[in-house]
Amino acid sequence: MAFVIGTQEWADAAMRELNASQTYREVAKNWEGDMYxxxxxxxxxxxxxxxxxxxxxxxxxxxxxxxDESEKSPQYRISGPFTVMNQLLQRKLDPVKAMVTGxxxxxxxxxxxxxxxxxxxxxxxxxxxxxxVFPE
Amino acid sequence: xxxxxxxxxxxxxxxxxxxAQLNGQSAFIVTDKNIVRxxxxxKVKEQLAQAGITTAGVFDExxxxxxxxxxxxxVAVMNRYGPDLVVAVxxxxxxxxxxxxxxxxxxxxxxxxxxxxxxxxxGLGARCKLVCVxxxxxxxxxxxxxxxxxxxxxxRKLSLINRxxxxxxxxxxxxxxxxxxxxxxxxxxxxxLTHAIEGYTCDWKNDFSDGLCIKAIxxxxxxxxxxxxxxxxxxxxxxxxxxxxxxxIGFINSLTAMAHAAGHSLGALFHVPHGRAVGLLLPYTxxxxxxxxxxxxxEIAYAIKLxxxxxxxxxxxxxxAIRDLSRSISQPLSIKETGIPLDSFxxxxxxxxxxxxxxxxxxxxxRIPSVAETERFFGYTYxxxxxxx
Numbered sequence: 001m002a003f004v005i006g007t008q009e010w011a012d013a014a015m016r017e018l019n020a021s022q023t024y025r026e027v028a029k030n031w032e033g034d035m036y037x038x039x040x041x042x043x044x045x046x047x048x049x050x051x052x053x054x055x056x057x058x059x060x061x062x063x064x065x066x067x068d069e070s071e072k073s074p075q076y077r078i079s080g081p082f083t084v085m086n087q088l089l090q091r092k093l094d095p096v097k098a099m100v101t102g103x104x105x106x107x108x109x110x111x112x113x114x115x116x117x118x119x120x121x122x123x124x125x126x127x128x129x130x131x132x133v134f135p136e
Numbered sequence: 137x138x139x140x141x142x143x144x145x146x147x148x149x150x151x152x153x154x155x156a157q158l159n160g161q162s163a164f165i166v167t168d169k170n171i172v173r174x175x176x177x178x179k180v181k182e183q184l185a186q187a188g189i190t191t192a193g194v195f196d197e198x199x200x201x202x203x204x205x206x207x208x209x210x211v212a213v214m215n216r217y218g219p220d221l222v223v224a225v226x227x228x229x230x231x232x233x234x235x236x237x238x239x240x241x242x243x244x245x246x247x248x249x250x251x252x253x254x255x256x257x258x259g260l261g262a263r264c265k266l267v268c269v270x271x272x273x274x275x276x277x278x279x280x281x282x283x284x285x286x287x288x289x290x291x292r293k294l295s296l297i298n299r300x301x302x303x304x305x306x307x308x309x310x311x312x313x314x315x316x317x318x319x320x321x322x323x324x325x326x327x328x329l330t331h332a333i334e335g336y337t338c339d340w341k342n343d344f345s346d347g348l349c350i351k352a353i354x355x356x357x358x359x360x361x362x363x364x365x366x367x368x369x370x371x372x373x374x375x376x377x378x379x380x381x382x383x384x385i386g387f388i389n390s391l392t393a394m395a396h397a398a399g400h401s402l403g404a405l406f407h408v409p410h411g412r413a414v415g416l417l418l419p420y421t422x423x424x425x426x427x428x429x430x431x432x433x434x435e436i437a438y439a440i441k442l443x444x445x446x447x448x449x450x451x452x453x454x455x456x457a458i459r460d461l462s463r464s465i466s467q468p469l470s471i472k473e474t475g476i477p478l479d480s481f482x483x484x485x486x487x488x489x490x491x492x493x494x495x496x497x498x499x500x501x502x503r504i505p506s507v508a509e510t511e512r513f514f515g516y517t518y519x520x521x522x523x524x525x
Binding site: 022023026027030094096097099100101102103106110111113114115116117118121 | 137138139249250252253254255256294295296339340493494496498499504506507
């Protein structure tokens with residue numbers, strides 16, 4: 001059964017995927033910092049979805065869906081329009097290439113991302129493994 | 137969507153004289169003591185003087201594998217002179233340090249380690265232009281928008297990339313490389329070959345970089361042994377100088393892969409010269425990636441007129457050809473041959489693995505090793521055993 005993106009069930013499934021990934025555990029073992037993944041509305045999709053992931057040393061300690069962006073103050077924010085995020089979750093777009101070309105916006109401690117680019121890559125890989133659909 | 141970025145390249149005999157045509161008032165030269173001793177800085181000053189450009193200052197303290205500290209020191213000196221032209225004269229270390237100094241000179245709010253591919257609109261060029269004059273034929277740093285610095289505190293190399301830090305002009309004059317001793321010619325030449333092969337076969341390869349990479353591979357196989365054997369072979373020097381720059385532009389627009397990730401790791405811990413490290417690791421990574429890129433290994437083999445025997449893969453054939461080339465120019469074929477004692481190597485294994493796994497170059501490798509595979513990989517490369525897993 002596919003999870004609906006933007007629901008708590010989807011966030012839970014993403015957390016399970018991250019915590020089940022040996023690769024993520026290895027490449028993110030020094031990662032410290034929570035993150036918002038923000039899906040911005042565009043011509044194809046009118047909702048704004050914010051997923052919150054508390055990432056710590058290769059583990060996802062908690063995940064939830066946020067209604068109000070000011071609710072938490074994560075160290076990182078990755079955002080992009082629905083069309084880009086959809087391509088990303090379907091693995092039709094390389095997440096690092098999307099960041100380099102500005103299709104995805106990244107805010108936070110760039111030094112850490114540059115030191116652990118594979119952590120960012122595996123994070124999105126894990127998210128894309130979740131069987132998920134966007135809400136109608 | 138992707139980009140192809142390169143500086144204006146001035147190449148061939150007498151390319152240095154292009155400096156006499158530049159506009160500017162005050163130049164700041166970044167170099168090292170060896171380049172000063174060889175008289176190359178004086179040659180640069182002469183050309184700049186013909187353009188009416190005063191050389192305000194020379195910073196000659198760039199060391200091999202330059203540190204963040206050296207960059208800070210250089211910027212402090214640069215700030216005293218306020219140049220409108222920064223001229224890097226040297227090899228990859230000098231040019232990388234100069235690129236980082238230029239960024240910090242123009243953007244004092246930005247630390248070198250904050251340079252990353254995700255930011256744009258740096259506004260470089262408003263205060264100064266950067267000209268890179270290559271004196272080695274390997275890194276291609278004169279034409280790339282990458283910087284490798286050493287974080288001495290954390291014993292690791294920082295690979296910093298941003299399209300906007302590309303030099304304005306690259307001077308590729310083969311005369312300046314003639315002073316390179318055979319060992320350095322070999323080391324740097326293997327760096328160029330590794331750039332070209334990884335640029336041609338990594339996940340981000342593209343039509344624009346492919347052409348440069350494949351031509352560079354041909355040039356290295358044909359001319360590197362000659363350039364090592366006889367440093368006064370002008371044709372070989374020119375072809376290798378061009379090959380290095382082409383490979384530089386090629387790889388920076390596609391990226392390097394696992395040989396660089398492993399080479400950075402080894403270099404940061406044991407100070408093996410960069411080109412020697414990546415060159416010796418290259419055939420092992422080709423074997424490791426193996427059939428995932430078999431078609432591309434075959435294309436490279438074809439380009440260098442290498443016959444793939446029946447029953448043998450193109451990967452194995454190419455890996456052997458690279459080892460033959462390395463041996464012909466007295467390069468080590470294993471980590472053991474670099475002189476690193478086994479006990480030191482084994483003690484550093486944890487850090488070697490951590491560094492490789494974290495390296496940005498790995499993200500575009502056609503095959504990415506697990507931690508266990510990485511340990512095995514380093515074990516094989518230490519002993520000189522072909523990868524069979």
